Amino acid sequence: xxxxxxxxxxxxxxxxxxxxxxxxxxxxxxxxxxxxxxxxxxxxxxxxxxxxxxxxxxxxxxxxxxxxxxxxxxxxxxxxxxxxxxxxxxxxxxxxxxxxxxxxxxxxxxxxxxxxxxxxxxxxxxxxxxxxxxxxxxxxxxxxxxxxxxxxxxxxxxxxxxxxxxxxxxxxxxxxxxxxxxxxxxxxxxxxxxxxxxxxxxxxxxxxxxxxxxxxxxxxxxxxxxxxxxxxxxxxxxxxxxxxxxxxxxxxxxxxxxxxxxxxxxxxxxxxxxxxxxxxxxxxxxxxxxxxxxxxxxxxxxxxxxxxxxxxxxxxxxxxxxxxxxxxxxxxxxxxxxxxxxxxxxxxxxxxxxxxxxxxxxxxxxxxxxxxxxxxxxxxxxxxxxxxxxxxxxxxxxxxxxxxxxxxxxxxxxxxxxxxxxxxxxxxxxxxxxxxxxxxxxxxxxxx
Ligand code: MV4
Numbered sequence: 001x002x003x004x005x006x007x008x009x010x011x012x013x014x015x016x017x018x019x020x021x022x023x024x025x026x027x028x029x030x031x032x033x034x035x036x037x038x039x040x041x042x043x044x045x046x047x048x049x050x051x052x053x054x055x056x057x058x059x060x061x062x063x064x065x066x067x068x069x070x071x072x073x074x075x076x077x078x079x080x081x082x083x084x085x086x087x088x089x090x091x092x093x094x095x096x097x098x099x100x101x102x103x104x105x106x107x108x109x110x111x112x113x114x115x116x117x118x119x120x121x122x123x124x125x126x127x128x129x130x131x132x133x134x135x136x137x138x139x140x141x142x143x144x145x146x147x148x149x150x151x152x153x154x155x156x157x158x159x160x161x162x163x164x165x166x167x168x169x170x171x172x173x174x175x176x177x178x179x180x181x182x183x184x185x186x187x188x189x190x191x192x193x194x195x196x197x198x199x200x201x202x203x204x205x206x207x208x209x210x211x212x213x214x215x216x217x218x219x220x221x222x223x224x225x226x227x228x229x230x231x232x233x234x235x236x237x238x239x240x241x242x243x244x245x246x247x248x249x250x251x252x253x254x255x256x257x258x259x260x261x262x263x264x265x266x267x268x269x270x271x272x273x274x275x276x277x278x279x280x281x282x283x284x285x286x287x288x289x290x291x292x293x294x295x296x297x298x299x300x301x302x303x304x305x306x307x308x309x310x311x312x313x314x315x316x317x318x319x320x321x322x323x324x325x326x327x328x329x330x331x332x333x334x335x336x337x338x339x340x341x342x343x344x345x346x347x348x349x350x351x352x353x354x355x356x357x358x359x360x361x362x363x364x365x366x367x368x369x370x371x372x373x374x375x376x377x378x379x380x381x382x383x384x385x386x387x388x389x390x391x392x393x394x395x396x397x398x399x400x401x402x403x404x405x406x407x408x409x410x411x412x413x414x415x416x417x418x419x420x421x422x423x424x425x426x427x428x429x430x431x432x433x434x435x436x437x438x439x440x441x442x443x444x445x446x447x448x
Pocket of ligand 1: 131156163164165166200201202203204206207208230232235277287288437
């Protein structure tokens with residue numbers, strides 16, 4: 001096994017990875033910006049290296065500094081966590097060429113799935129349903145309009161280099177099309193230096209359901225069930241759960257096998273997620289693949305009893321998967337609330353000092369955080385300060401447990417999303433499982 005791993009991240013995910021390493025007897029190297037010198041990930045790692053000033057571009061995204069840090073500490077592998085360099089194919093390639101194992105998929109897989117138009121073609125080739133849409137990218141406005149007419153409105157124009165909601169334009173009718181198409185191209189060029197866009201039929205009230213995958217270098221790939229991630233706002237997920245109320249045993253197997261087919265088609269390795277959109281008739285369509293460990297991975301861990309980060313490290317070392325498909329059983333129900341330090345009305349970040357930080361506990365409660373009493377939230381990074389995860393026998397019990405845990409979670413000094421989570425958890429539609437990606441819109445606008 002690896003003797004030493006460098007963690008190219010900060011916050012709760014850096015701690016999560018350090019914990020997995022400790023339990024595997026692997027030494028850890030933390031990297032940090034000057035703003036994070038007093039962070040728990042620095043404190044709990046065996047060694048630490050300061051890699052630059054506060055701004056992410058100068059520190060957590062500073063590839064030469066991170067590679068140098070790995071070289072001077074003799075780290076054999078780098079775990080990128082999520083965000084920052086996790087889906088940067090050049091970084092994965094540089095790791096490889098400097099003899100450092102990147103704990104994740106190959107640079108080729110990252111690059112392929114980073115191009116959402118190519119990812120769509122790959123899914124199609126694997127026999128996975130995709131939404132009716134263009135064959136690859138469309139450059140000419142006239143042919144784009146022709147395709148949109150054939151699909152029938154509404155349609156959505158998406159940036160090939162986008163994902164996660166950036167560079168998308170929904171077009172409700174023909175009158176808006178030409179303008180929206182050019183706007184999408186212009187936005188894509190500005191945001192990603194790549195104007196490529198493609199077109200899909202637009203689903204009005206989809207659910208977002210994703211399948212967790214794990215694959216090794218020997219060609220084994222398994223699915224670990226689904227996560228329901230429909231409760232989101234401005235393309236930021238707020239609550240995730242496993243399993244989804246809408247997915248039964250048969251559908252889980254079918255979607256799982258579809259996800260595995262994509263993994264096998266591209267010889268995928270390590271952790272990955274296939275995102276699907278599901279319509280009101282429970283028809284599902286491939287949307288994107290995420291080539292990283294995700295924020296919401298704990299809900300899958302809670303219902304499978306598996307440690308996904310340890311498994312990532314094992315397969316990156318070249319070991320085979322430690323479980324087979326028929327050993328994976330979904331037990332009970334898990335919910336995660338992302339606790340952000342932000343003004344819940346204005347959606348603006350709320351940095352500052354946590355004058356009180358009292359996380360909940362008790363049976364079936366898990367808190368993933370790097371915050372502590374008197375911790376100062378720096379203004380440079382994202383606003384998530386904790387993930388609160390519960391596990392219980394049933395969804396109803398998990399909801400009750402989450403409500404109890406949210407009541408115990410006392411954070412003072414900054415505004416947080418805890419009150420918003422309490423409202424969602426007590427919403428009759430949420431409790432019935434009657435949710436879609438439009439839930440938060442209807443929620444903040446009772447007229448809908
Ligand atoms: C869609 C869609 C409806 N129809 N594509 C948003 C993020 C990006 N990954 C793709 N997204 C969507 N693509 C078609 N053909 C609706 C969304 C969408 C969405 C998807 C998942 C979760 C939240 C969402 C919020 C708004 C729009």
